[in-house]
Amino acid sequence: xxxxxxxxxxxxxxxxxxxxxxxxxxxVSRGEIFGFLGANGAGKTTAMRMLCGLSFxxxxxxxxxxxxxxxxxxxxxxxxxxMSQRFSLYDDLTVFENMKLYAGIYGLSRQQTLQSIDEKxxxxxxxxxxNTLVGALPLGWxxxxxxxxxxxxxxxxxxxxxxxxxxxxxxxRQFWELIYNAAANGTTIFVxxxxxDEAEYCSRVSIMVDGKIEALDSPKKLKEQFxxxxxxxVFRTLARRAKRTE
Amino acid sequence: xxxxxxxxxxxxxxxxxDFRTMMIVLLIPIxxxxxxxxxxxxxxxxxDVAVVAPNRGDEVSKAVSRLQxxxxxxxxxxxxxxxxxxxxxxxNAMAVAVFDNDFNKKSALAKDAKAKxxxxxxxxxxxxxxxxxxxxxxxxxxxxxxxxKQTLFNTHLLYNPQLKSAYNFVPGIMGLIFILICAMMTSxxxxxxxxxxxxxxxxxxxVKPIHIIFAKMIPYxxxxxxxxLTILLxxxxxxxxxxxxxxSGIVIISLLYLILSLSFGxxxxxxxxxxxTALLISAVVMMVPIMMFSGMLFPIENLPLVLRPVSAIVPxxxxxxxxxxxxxxxxxxxxxxxxxxxxxxxxxxxLGVSLKKFNDKLx
Amino acid sequence: MxxxxxxxEKEITQIRRNPILPRIFVAMPIALMLVIPxxxxxxxxxxxxxxxxxxxxxxxxxxxxxxxxxxxxxxxxNATDYQSAxxxxxxxxxxxxxxxxxxxxxxxxxxxPKPIDxxxxxxxxxxxxxxxxxxxxxxxxxxxEIQQEKGLNPTSSDVIAIKYFYNETLNYQHYMIPALMIIxxxxxxxxxxAxxxxxxxxxxxxxxxxxxxxxxxxxTLAKLIPFWIIGIIVLSIxxxxxxxxxGLTPTGSLGAIYLGAALFVVTMSGFGVAVANxxxxxxxxxFVMFFFVMIFMLMSGLLTPLTSxxxxxxxxxxxxxxxxxxxxxxxxxxKGATIAEIKMEYICLACAAVVFNTLAxxxxxxxx
Numbered sequence: 001x002x003x004x005x006x007x008x009x010x011x012x013x014x015x016x017x018x019x020x021x022x023x024x025x026x027x028v029s030r031g032e033i034f035g036f037l038g039a040n041g042a043g044k045t046t047a048m049r050m051l052c053g054l055s056f057x058x059x060x061x062x063x064x065x066x067x068x069x070x071x072x073x074x075x076x077x078x079x080x081x082x083m084s085q086r087f088s089l090y091d092d093l094t095v096f097e098n099m100k101l102y103a104g105i106y107g108l109s110r111q112q113t114l115q116s117i118d119e120k121x122x123x124x125x126x127x128x129x130x131n132t133l134v135g136a137l138p139l140g141w142x143x144x145x146x147x148x149x150x151x152x153x154x155x156x157x158x159x160x161x162x163x164x165x166x167x168x169x170x171x172x173r174q175f176w177e178l179i180y181n182a183a184a185n186g187t188t189i190f191v192x193x194x195x196x197d198e199a200e201y202c203s204r205v206s207i208m209v210d211g212k213i214e215a216l217d218s219p220k221k222l223k224e225q226f227x228x229x230x231x232x233x234v235f236r237t238l239a240r241r242a243k244r245t246e
Numbered sequence: 247x248x249x250x251x252x253x254x255x256x257x258x259x260x261x262x263x264d265f266r267t268m269m270i271v272l273l274i275p276i277x278x279x280x281x282x283x284x285x286x287x288x289x290x291x292x293x294d295v296a297v298v299a300p301n302r303g304d305e306v307s308k309a310v311s312r313l314q315x316x317x318x319x320x321x322x323x324x325x326x327x328x329x330x331x332x333x334x335x336x337x338n339a340m341a342v343a344v345f346d347n348d349f350n351k352k353s354a355l356a357k358d359a360k361a362k363x364x365x366x367x368x369x370x371x372x373x374x375x376x377x378x379x380x381x382x383x384x385x386x387x388x389x390x391x392x393x394x395k396q397t398l399f400n401t402h403l404l405y406n407p408q409l410k411s412a413y414n415f416v417p418g419i420m421g422l423i424f425i426l427i428c429a430m431m432t433s434x435x436x437x438x439x440x441x442x443x444x445x446x447x448x449x450x451x452x453v454k455p456i457h458i459i460f461a462k463m464i465p466y467x468x469x470x471x472x473x474x475l476t477i478l479l480x481x482x483x484x485x486x487x488x489x490x491x492x493x494s495g496i497v498i499i500s501l502l503y504l505i506l507s508l509s510f511g512x513x514x515x516x517x518x519x520x521x522x523t524a525l526l527i528s529a530v531v532m533m534v535p536i537m538m539f540s541g542m543l544f545p546i547e548n549l550p551l552v553l554r555p556v557s558a559i560v561p562x563x564x565x566x567x568x569x570x571x572x573x574x575x576x577x578x579x580x581x582x583x584x585x586x587x588x589x590x591x592x593x594x595x596x597l598g599v600s601l602k603k604f605n606d607k608l609x
Numbered sequence: 610m611x612x613x614x615x616x617x618e619k620e621i622t623q624i625r626r627n628p629i630l631p632r633i634f635v636a637m638p639i640a641l642m643l644v645i646p647x648x649x650x651x652x653x654x655x656x657x658x659x660x661x662x663x664x665x666x667x668x669x670x671x672x673x674x675x676x677x678x679x680x681x682x683x684x685x686x687n688a689t690d691y692q693s694a695x696x697x698x699x700x701x702x703x704x705x706x707x708x709x710x711x712x713x714x715x716x717x718x719x720x721x722p723k724p725i726d727x728x729x730x731x732x733x734x735x736x737x738x739x740x741x742x743x744x745x746x747x748x749x750x751x752x753x754e755i756q757q758e759k760g761l762n763p764t765s766s767d768v769i770a771i772k773y774f775y776n777e778t779l780n781y782q783h784y785m786i787p788a789l790m791i792i793x794x795x796x797x798x799x800x801x802x803a804x805x806x807x808x809x810x811x812x813x814x815x816x817x818x819x820x821x822x823x824x825x826x827x828x829t830l831a832k833l834i835p836f837w838i839i840g841i842i843v844l845s846i847x848x849x850x851x852x853x854x855x856g857l858t859p860t861g862s863l864g865a866i867y868l869g870a871a872l873f874v875v876t877m878s879g880f881g882v883a884v885a886n887x888x889x890x891x892x893x894x895x896f897v898m899f900f901f902v903m904i905f906m907l908m909s910g911l912l913t914p915l916t917s918x919x920x921x922x923x924x925x926x927x928x929x930x931x932x933x934x935x936x937x938x939x940x941x942x943x944k945g946a947t948i949a950e951i952k953m954e955y956i957c958l959a960c961a962a963v964v965f966n967t968l969a970x971x972x973x974x975x976x977x
Contacts, residue, residue: 052820053820053975053976054816054819054820054975054977055976055977056976056977073975073976074822074975075822077821077822078821078822080820082817082820084813084816084817086812086813086816087813088812088813088814088816088817089814089817090619090623090814091812092622092623092626092627093619093622093623093626097619097622100615101615101616101618101619102821103615104611104612104614104615104616104618105612105615105616105818105821105822105823106821106822107611107612107822264890266889266893267890267892267893267896270893270896270897270900271896274896274899274900277900278900278903278904281904281908281922282907282908284919284922285908285918285925286907286908286913286918287913290914290916290917291916291917292916292917292920292923293916294916331774334774334775334944335940335944335946335950336946336951337936337940337946337951340916365770366770366771366772367770367771367772368772368774369771369772369773369774370774370775371773371775371776371777371779372775372776372783372784372939372940372943372944373784373914373939374779374780374781374783374784375781375784375914377773377776377779378779379739379742381771382739382742382743382746383742385746385771402726402727402728413732414732422903423903426899427899430892430895430896430899431892434891434892434895438892520808521808521811521891521892522627522804522805522808522891523628523629525800525804525891525892525895526629526630526633526800526801526804529800529895529898529899530633530637530796530797530800530801531633531637533796533899533902534792534796537906538645538648539648543912543913544648545736548648548655549647549648550647550648553644553647553648570732574732575699575732577699
């Protein structure tokens with residue numbers, strides 16, 4: 001348990017002459033809720049995509065769940081869950097069909113599939129909408145379903161890319177309860193967000209500016225370091241240094 | 247009006263940023279035009295002929311040598327009578343000339359009015375056209391004709407003396423390519439904004455919806471005009487199509503046709519709310535009817551009466567007809583006023599209906 | 610295997626729920642099979658002919674009556690002078706003018722007969738040249754008849770017998786029907802899988818799949834298999850209609866047709882997927898597909914004979930998989946060829962299937 005579940009050293013990603021991610025290094029330990037913050041265009045999503053095996057790093061190295069992100073992308077994929085900032089379940093399939101599809105993809109047996117779908121629907125109090133087309137759900141609900149899908153196969157770590165964008169405050173709260181629940185069951189959470197109140201819920205937070213990690217610590221220590229009252233002020237202080245515009 | 251100009255600029259930028267798509271759209275017509283202009287032909291040519299001749303006397307060798315020297319035919323060698331069916335079925339030859347034993351005595355027998363056939367031509371009629379025209383050509387090649395065609399007839403093939411198929415195909419290809427490409431471009435560009443939700447942002451801006459639509463169409467219109475230019479240059483300098491009637495008439499009617507095609511795409515975009523659907527309609531569903539009903543490949547006059555009204559509503563039909571007349575027969579624009587007015591009417595109706603539908607959806 | 614099953618289930622559910630796809634699968638073969646065979650005839654059976662008879666002899670009258678009696682022509686009357694006939698030709702009212710010169714009959718038996726003037730509108734090259742050939746044939750026949758009556762040499766065309774195999778009545782519909790089946794398969798198996806995959810790219814759902822351990826092969830197969838099945842069903846509908854409406858049944862074995870069709874459908878859908886994989890947007894995919902489908906339709910011998918293309922173009926067509934299937938379909942459907950007789954076509958098509966499907970799997974990148 002001492003070994004970090006994510007270990008990243010000098011990770012870089014360049015697109016032509018644009019350096020989206022510039023030499024970042026950090027560790028995430030098991031069971032943490034790791035907040036990955038940054039302004040739009042700071043390189044969060046690019047970094048996350050490299051960790052998930054969706055994109056090859058230009059240089060640097062990293063491991064996720066003990067697997068090399070450059071060479072063992074496919075192995076990583078069976079140990080993680082992922083939820084992107086764009087809602088990406090199938091609109092024309094029902095809640096149940098979407099869940100069944102991903103359970104099947106992760107190789108859950110029929111028994112396990114039905115059981116974990118029931119559990120998830122129970123947890124979401126969503127059993128009545130089991131056969132609703134996902135496209136017909138309100139955004140908040142879609143995101144909760146997407147989270148359930150990402151954690152259906154009990155992954156060691158879940159990557160959440162701005163999971164609560166555009167969602168109302170009540171649903172956001174419920175969403176974070178889901179996250180806490182998952183973390184309590186031992187799942188590591190790697191989450192990006194723009195909401196600084198959400199950053200306060202994280203065990204540790206990193207802040208990216210122009211492709212680099214400018215600060216990394218627990219919210220409490222960060223506030224002390226910058227001698228401010230809230231994460232919001234920490235973020236503003238750092239984001240002001242940004243030269244990149246979106 | 248300033249808002250309008252900035253919209254046009256935005257749309258143009260969109261197109262230029264997606265460099266790959268832009269190159270695809272600009273290159274496709276050029277490549278298709280060159281390929282089809284040179285390659286496609288409905289003429290009967292290079293027909294493979296095998297010969298059955300149990301007795302290879304003088305007359306047979308003369309006939310075979312005429313066959314070998316005829317540009318329409320390729321002599322594939324002698325076969326046995328029992329191989330005819332297999333040869334045709336496997337496609338090794340399109341026709342078999344079967345000389346019978348008496349062929350060499352032809353001159354002797356010819357005086358007998360009731361002479362039995364001494365040559366039989368067996369054709370693979372699975373390909374009807376090639377079979378029936380090969381039959382005609384083969385007859386005259388295989389037998390020395392007493393009244394040879396050269397002395398009996400003076401022939402004039404007007405407008406297309408070298409019988410180039412390109413002359414017939416170029417207007418057809420233009421008619422097909424323009425309408426499909428334009429429809430695909432406009433329908434997708436509008437539906438895509440609907441899908442991503444950016445359309446709503448545009449619609450709440452103070453610019454009138456109709457201006458948004460026109461702003462979307464203008465860059466595409468310019469792009470298709472560029473396509474038109476390259477196609478006309480290719481037609482004139484590469485495919486040597488005469489265009490003796492002058493180019494201005496062709497350009498005018500083509501520009502009208504481009505507007506019509508863009509409006510058609512606009513109509514599709516009001517019917518579809520997903521790019522998938524828009525493209526299914528504009529490419530998969532429309533392609534074959536336009537190809538078949540426009541007279542591009544199959545002459546309109548061969549249509550059965552009940553189907554003629556269908557071809558009348560296909561804009562490509564009128565455009566192709568007009569361009570053929572102007573490009574190849576060299577008629578002036580005035581001579582195709584009928585086609586022009588029909589296209590104009592269609593444009594007005596298409597544009598009117600789609601704008602109305604577009605506005606209705608907003609309310 | 611389990612993964613492939615759930616993915617297939619997903620694809621089939623999505624196709625079934627699509628508001629327009631299932632309708633296209635049923636309506637397209639029916640509409641095309643019912644309508645297109647009636648219009649796709651290049652057979653020139655209605656050449657409009659005007660005769661300018663300056664000879665007014667028994668020979669010229671014989672020629673006129675032969676033209677009137679021929680099924681190829683529709684006789685548009687005797688024109689009084691060449692000028693008026695020519696303007697009728699320009700306006701498209703007539704296709705061919707036959708000008709019989711004064712003194713034609715008198716000079717016919719001489720060493721240098723006065724030639725008949727034939728003028729054809731050759732804008733449509735096929736129609737122009739074929740029409741001209743028909744006119745010559747008919748005229749020669751008419752003259753031959755007269756000479757034979759007078760006891761002179763009969764024309765030698767009389768001693769040639771023509772036999773049409775496989776399609777004795779020269780029914781153009783029978784020639785087109787197998788081609789139409791191919792067109793339907795081409796449209797369905799090229800465009801739709803391509804659109805299907807790119808739409809997943811654009812909506813972002815493919816990313817959710819890419820972050821799972823699904824293998825490239827299972828994902829690609831799950832995209833392809835439904836279209837293989839649909840292709841075969843659509844072909845069956847089309848064959849049934851060919852039999853019910855046009856009375857055309859395959860002369861060769863059904864097995865040979867389905868084997869060819871299976872190879873073709875597999876090849877073309879693999880091609881569609883490969884194009885989709887290298888495209889960023891639906892628009893790109895559809896333009897590239899459109900480009901190839903146009904080429905396949907017009908350069909594979911579907912609508913115009915392969916042999917009429919110049920040699921370089923014929924050589925290029927060996928790269929187009931539809932070329933082989935066109936030959937297989939016509940040979941089996943109309944001529945009753947066996948697989949052994951056209952085995953090269955089957956082998957080439959099978960190779961194409963392997964190549965395109967390998968491409969389809971390889972071009973699908975889960976990690977960029």
